[in-house]
Amino acid sequence: MTGKKVNEIQKGDRARFSKTVSESDIYLYAGITGDFNPAHVNQSYAEKTFFQSRIAHGLLSAGFISTVIASKLPGPGTIYIKQELNFTAPVYIGDTITAFVEVLEVSVPENSVILKTICKNQKDEVVVEGQAIVSPPKG
Amino acid sequence: MTGKKVNEIQKGDRARFSKTVSESDIYLYAGITGDFNPAHVNQSYAEKTFFQSRIAHGLLSAGFISTVIASKLPGPGTIYIKQELNFTAPVYIGDTITAFVEVLEVSVPENSVILKTICKNQKDEVVVEGQAIVSPPKG
Amino acid sequence: MTGKKVNEIQKGDRARFSKTVSESDIYLYAGITGDFNPAHVNQSYAEKTFFQSRIAHGLLSAGFISTVIASKLPGPGTIYIKQELNFTAPVYIGDTITAFVEVLEVSVPENSVILKTICKNQKDEVVVEGQAIVSPPKG
Amino acid sequence: MTGKKVNEIQKGDRARFSKTVSESDIYLYAGITGDFNPAHVNQSYAEKTFFQSRIAHGLLSAGFISTVIASKLPGPGTIYIKQELNFTAPVYIGDTITAFVEVLEVSVPENSVILKTICKNQKDEVVVEGQAIVSPPKG
Numbered sequence: 299m300t301g302k303k304v305n306e307i308q309k310g311d312r313a314r315f316s317k318t319v320s321e322s323d324i325y326l327y328a329g330i331t332g333d334f335n336p337a338h339v340n341q342s343y344a345e346k347t348f349f350q351s352r353i354a355h356g357l358l359s360a361g362f363i364s365t366v367i368a369s370k371l372p373g374p375g376t377i378y379i380k381q382e383l384n385f386t387a388p389v390y391i392g393d394t395i396t397a398f399v400e401v402l403e404v405s406v407p408e409n410s411v412i413l414k415t416i417c418k419n420q421k422d423e424v425v426v427e428g429q430a431i432v433s434p435p436k437g
Numbered sequence: 438m439t440g441k442k443v444n445e446i447q448k449g450d451r452a453r454f455s456k457t458v459s460e461s462d463i464y465l466y467a468g469i470t471g472d473f474n475p476a477h478v479n480q481s482y483a484e485k486t487f488f489q490s491r492i493a494h495g496l497l498s499a500g501f502i503s504t505v506i507a508s509k510l511p512g513p514g515t516i517y518i519k520q521e522l523n524f525t526a527p528v529y530i531g532d533t534i535t536a537f538v539e540v541l542e543v544s545v546p547e548n549s550v551i552l553k554t555i556c557k558n559q560k561d562e563v564v565v566e567g568q569a570i571v572s573p574p575k576g
Numbered sequence: 577m578t579g580k581k582v583n584e585i586q587k588g589d590r591a592r593f594s595k596t597v598s599e600s601d602i603y604l605y606a607g608i609t610g611d612f613n614p615a616h617v618n619q620s621y622a623e624k625t626f627f628q629s630r631i632a633h634g635l636l637s638a639g640f641i642s643t644v645i646a647s648k649l650p651g652p653g654t655i656y657i658k659q660e661l662n663f664t665a666p667v668y669i670g671d672t673i674t675a676f677v678e679v680l681e682v683s684v685p686e687n688s689v690i691l692k693t694i695c696k697n698q699k700d701e702v703v704v705e706g707q708a709i710v711s712p713p714k715g
Numbered sequence: 716m717t718g719k720k721v722n723e724i725q726k727g728d729r730a731r732f733s734k735t736v737s738e739s740d741i742y743l744y745a746g747i748t749g750d751f752n753p754a755h756v757n758q759s760y761a762e763k764t765f766f767q768s769r770i771a772h773g774l775l776s777a778g779f780i781s782t783v784i785a786s787k788l789p790g791p792g793t794i795y796i797k798q799e800l801n802f803t804a805p806v807y808i809g810d811t812i813t814a815f816v817e818v819l820e821v822s823v824p825e826n827s828v829i830l831k832t833i834c835k836n837q838k839d840e841v842v843v844e845g846q847a848i849v850s851p852p853k854g
Binding site for chain 1: 438454456462465466468469470471472473474475476477479482486494495496497499500501503504507508513514515516517518519520521522523524
């Protein structure tokens with residue numbers, strides 16, 4: 299149940315996680331965070347916006363990045379230090395989002411890894427992109 | 438149902454949102470994102486870690502920032518452009534987290550606002566901090 | 577799967593339903609309705625209030641009345657016409673609430689029944705009380 | 716984090732809250748309350764009823780009234796005293812419900828406010844209507 303240690307990680311290593319975002323995901327996420335922005339939970343309102351329908355919370359999709367980091371690269375025991383996120387396109391109910399994580403830099407002395415983190419939808423459009431810094435599990 | 442327009446926002450404006458993080462919040466968040474890191478959902482494992490108990494997902498607490506942005510400052514109609522997050526301390530089950538948002542810069546021509554975004558626990562410890570860029574509602 | 581018809585119901589008929597109210601019940605209820613009153617979801621705030629701890633939403637406990645009506649008296653097929661609710665005491669996390677329903681009046685020509693509806697906690701304190709009018713299933 | 720005091724409230728003051736009711740809202744509400752009336756959770760049954768499809772629990776929509784009271788009018792710190800509810804039309808999955816609250820009477824000596832409380836769907840049909848009595852936050 300322990301992820302990769304810093305000396306087991308190399309630049310270019312990759313992992314991913316995919317999920318179709320459901321209406322119930324968005325509704326539960328609103329319920330956890332208290333973010334009832336009508337763009338997320340009010341279809342009548344959303345139809346009159348630029349996006350024309352309810353969209354997912356940006357940080358919901360970003361959560362799939364954390365899933366990759368925590369389960370695969372580096373995996374369990376990793377400490378999340380920093381995450382930068384640029385929200386580049388909307389995520390609609392029914393979109394299938396894939397979070398891609400790729401190792402950009404490894405620092406053994408600092409026990410840290412810089413990751414490129416991107417989420418794309420089923421049309422290969424980038425919906426979230428940025429970088430993360432994580433500390434892989436030790437000994 | 439529309440938030441503040443860019444010309445209604447001033448440097449120094451503030452808003453906040455608070456919630457006690459429950460075990461069910463963490464479990465539902467795990468269920469939505471698929472992030473079943475044992476640090477979040479395995480108490481036996483967590484007791485042997487540095488944190489000594491299950492902790493919340495970093496992006497869960499960060500979600501409260503989005504709640505402030507979406508509901509209060511600037512409010513409904515805001516588009517989330519960018520979020521930087523530094524995870525500085527763990528959040529335990531039962532911690533009461535307050536997300537604070539403060540306007541750092543306003544650009545009327547670009548219709549954008551830079552926000553300082555901080556989450557603190559009930560002991561006034563910073564658990565998440567960073568900056569966001571958002572685009573307030575138009576017209 | 578059909579409840580009692582109006583001619584099968586008599587003044588004095590009774591039914592009940594009990595459940596221990598959990599933190600997750602309150603949190604999910606907040607998530608469904610958007611009612612994030614700090615009295616329900618912010619323990620730090622709640623400790624400074626008259627109630628001294630987080631309490632359940634009044635309408636959450638009232639929901640147990642609907643459970644009795646829909647499942648037992650009159651049962652499936654019943655149409656809910658009216659509900660009066662007086663909130664008389666707080667419900668805390670861990671309280672076991674019992675909803676009691678008793679038939680006060682039956683009108684066969686109007687196909688309607690007036691019900692006394694009370695919720696009590698494990699100390700036999702009334703937390704919600706009032707009356708309901710329902711229309712039992714036909715033919 | 717405190718709502719309006721009784722002397723800050725005037726007859727005619729209004730507030731509202733809107734949400735599209737999802738299938739997951741109805742299912743979670745059933746799970747919290749135990750109200751598994753087939754009209755709410757059994758589509759095969761519901762198709763043979765007068766309503767022809769699954770409908771939301773009446774008290775679920777009524778919960779949006781509580782959201783307005785708790786978050787806006789009077790806001791945090793308000794104590795819910797009484798709520799009368801008449802269920803006037805069904806709410807279907809996908810309906811966008813708006814809860815409207817309007818101040819009918821203010822009693823400063825009794826620290827109480829009488830509210831008109833109405834929920835409408837996206838077609839402007841009244842689905843729930845009634846009155847509430849609340850006690851605004853003190854000092």
